[in-house]
Amino acid sequence: IGCFCIGTNQVDLQGARERGIAVFNAPFSNTRSVAELVLGEILLLLRGIPQRNALAHRGGWLKSANGSFEARGKTLGIIGYGHIGTQLGIMAENIGMNVEFYDIEDKLTLGNATQVHNLTQLLQRADVISLHVPETPQTKNLIGMAELEVMKQGAILINASRGTVVDIDALAESLRENKLSGAAIDVFPVEPKSNDEEFVSPLREFDNVILTPHIGGSTQEAQENIGIEVAGKLAKYSDNGSTITAVNFPEVSLPELANRSRLLHVHHNRPGVLTQINQAFAQHGINIAAQYLQTDEAIGYVVIDVDTDQSEVALKELSAVEGTIRARILH
Known part of the structure; x- marks a missing residue:
């Protein structure tokens, strides 16, 4: 969700987080x-x-x-x-x-x-x-x-x-x-x-x-900057899973690796989730090329790069992890 403003009280931030939905705003542009x-x-x-x-x-x-x-x-x-x-x-x-x-x-x-x-x-x-x-x-x-x-x-x-x-x-x-x-x-x-x-x-x-x-932020320049800032954040999230500056989500940014598939996994923050993911991948011979996990008090968000031909199996294993809120293949 993109809020083309500073304020985010028009969005149920906790409800979005519980559903694995990141929310972005524009704290700098105006x-x-x-x-x-x-x-x-x-x-x-x-x-x-x-x-x-x-x-x-x-x-x-x-x-x-x-x-x-x-x-x-x-x-x-x-x-x-x-x-x-x-x-x-x-x-x-x-x-x-x-x-x-x-x-x-x-x-x-x-x-x-x-x-x-x-x-x-x-x-x-x-x-x-x-x-x-x-x-x-x-x-x-x-x-x-x-x-x-x-x-x-x-x-x-x-x-x-x-x-x-x-x-x-x-x-x-x-x-x-x-x-x-x-x-x-x-x-x-x-x-x-x-x-x-x-x-x-x-x-x-x-x-x-x-x-x-x-109208504090209501100038032509600010509106243009807000559009660029929020659209850029949404594009980064869509393209590589980056949640940097998200207002309700753990902040994760993982550099892109060539010839790899990227998976995103949002889960309830509880002990052992990352261990479950790694064990499941190991059992199926899925090679993890890169991995980055961040958590807050409610959820965990992990970005994982795997060998391209293993992405579908990896998604199936991610979805089966206990506590999963959302899992998907990004690319």
Whole structure:
């Protein structure tokens, strides 16, 4: 299964794994697009452009420097220092921002960024907070009222990661109390299912909030890159059984051998399966030219190259192994 996006919550990953189906996504292809969107929103919000723009559309005129700031010298706090977070950090440094980040793992810092090992400390120090974390039980409502209260007075919050990460009602209350000077939200807990459905959110009342319809990665360049990335992974899996970067499957990649047949075997992860395979092949005189097994907590995935004239017998023996989920000849 190929997901032409980053998120995979539209697929039952466990159900697919239990049936021996690998799932691939595109975690890299829209990185630049998301980072550019966030950087643009930082500049707009620091200058107070959204509310001035909204007022001008209503016939108003607010020519004032009050609440309008340069990005240079401000501190950007990045929560989640992955592909997007790192690129955003580099781009922000290029316009003079100080970059600090929080991640649950120790990360190699790029540029002059500094890792902060306490989320509360980052929230207290940053002028702008940008979220770049996956959707997990641990990140649900990662930013709620308690976290908003410890942020700097007049800080900015940006979420272009997952819709469940921010408590929207708490954010709305914080904006009503003028705790934050603005926000930019691209993802929401509940989103319209089509462009014809009304978007409903308590954040619609605020001129100082940029609301975008989940378009962080929606650029022509990103869509082309996503198509190439996911299609390439599916082609590699189809051609040689590679599951590198699969989101629900053990990662296996075995170099091709000339004049050999390749078999794929997915099985429940239990002791002795590989021994059964090797013993069965030995009993029938099947020569294993190459073999690579990887497992996770639920399944094992083994790629086996055998002499070409032995592939049908090998498949029959693989299918008979106890615990087999799926077995097939690739070529």
